Amino acid sequence: MTSIDVRDLTKEYGTARAVDRLTFTVEPGRVTGFLGPNGAGKSTTMRLVLGLDRPTHGTATVGGRAYATLDEPLRRVGALLDAQAAHGSRTAYDHLRALAVSNRIPDRRVDEVLAETGLTSVARRRVKTYSLGMRQRLGIAAALLGDPEVVLLDEPSNGLDPEGIVWIRGLLRRLAGEGRTVLVSSHLMNETASFADHLVVLGRGRLLADTPMREFIDARVRPRVRVRISDGGPALRRVLAKHGYEAAAHADGHWTVEHARVDDIGRLVSAAGLTVLELAADEGTLEQAYLDLTASATEFTTTIAPQPQEA
């Protein structure tokens, strides 16, 4: 299967280091979320993988080969870098057709990806009449054109309406389910949490994390339990304290118990004879985990120097 391998990758623009000795592998069969603030080097890394920019140092390969050495690369790798890339005066159909011709992809694929991205009815309109969301769909259609094993998408949900965001989530899950290698950059945590299996996190060009998403969250966010009872707050606090838990009351009447699992708290509360209205595991979110990570990465807390082109 085809993976993306980044080894010791470094890119300098003048004196600024946009990508700093990155090493990670994007595996097939899962969606890898590529996270980091604007200017962290996500787009630069993607351009380096596609051979568009030359690395100062290190390598980036797809299936073991440098992208620039691939024959008819659109059949192996599909990428969305910038939704504004299609020429405004061409129609969507012609834009895709030109790409298909250069890589000897049959014309029927143009119709297929237009249908898949919901652009069939507007395919003969010029791209300059498109909304950002439609351009984004066209960029995704171009990425899917060659039925590639590897898909790289830079901020694909930019400009999409809520329906489009749900659609892209399903699309990414399906592509990974078909065994493809999927790398999706984003700076939106909740959005990434909805589709990613694995995370690669960058900060100022450096690798901050490369782990499965669940582990990433569990390692960084303390488990909590949320409890709401009809009455008897002091009794709750007492019974929990006896077993070493600390309960905190909240204004709207619910309690949270830090470092606790629902199984344990449920049993204790029930044994104490309290009436439970609500009992839930307060799962950590990706956002909490991410903020925890960035707070602990020291270079983050210093002022962030302006980074070159997050285009």
Next chain:
Amino acid sequence: MPFVPVLHAELFKIRTLRSLLGALCAVVLATALFSALAGLDSGTDEKDFDPLFASFFGVSFGQIAAVAFGATAVSSEFQGGGLRVTLAAVPRRGRWFAAMVVAVAVHVMGVGLIAGGVSLAVGRAALGADANSLSWAEGLRGVIGCGLYLTLMSLLAAGLTALLRSGVATLSVLVPFLLIVSFVVGGVSGTVADFLPDKAGQVVLHASWDGSLGPWTGLAVTALWAGGALLAGAWSVRQRDA
């Protein structure tokens, strides 16, 4: 990756942009129109009347359209990250640039020959008896020369645009150069001005010439200019980050 599909894609891209098709039409229209006007306005009574150049006078205007076409064809790739999409599809940059250059050349050569033919026809008609001294061989040389000259000028613009990464920059260099510099130093022959790309190449459109360059050596000089610009453009495309 094979060259032919890449060339097909570049030919297709030119045909699907209205501005480029417009520039191609303008090459024919401007050349023919100004040749007709010049034909009506000149005759053997002028001091240095040249019946062939009188028929091809419009080339001076048609070349602006040819230059605009070459610059726009390349600059359309540089808009809004378009080059990244192109080079992600065709990562062999030299091959892509060569396909692009051939696609530009094929189109301009086609319309250049049409423009030359139409020019010669309307020019001769407008000149009337003043054109009687023109031989068919001279006429044919003019038509072919017109096609080659316009092609080379469009390639000069294409190469410069790839180097400067901007159609506006290229046109703001070339158009004033063609309209002003050439007209100012145009009357002076026998100097280095003879070796400017437009002066050298336009010798082929004259029935008689007195400089050091003949019709074909003149075109060869223009070809050197165009070749130099294309090499510089290719270097830029290959070396720089997209």
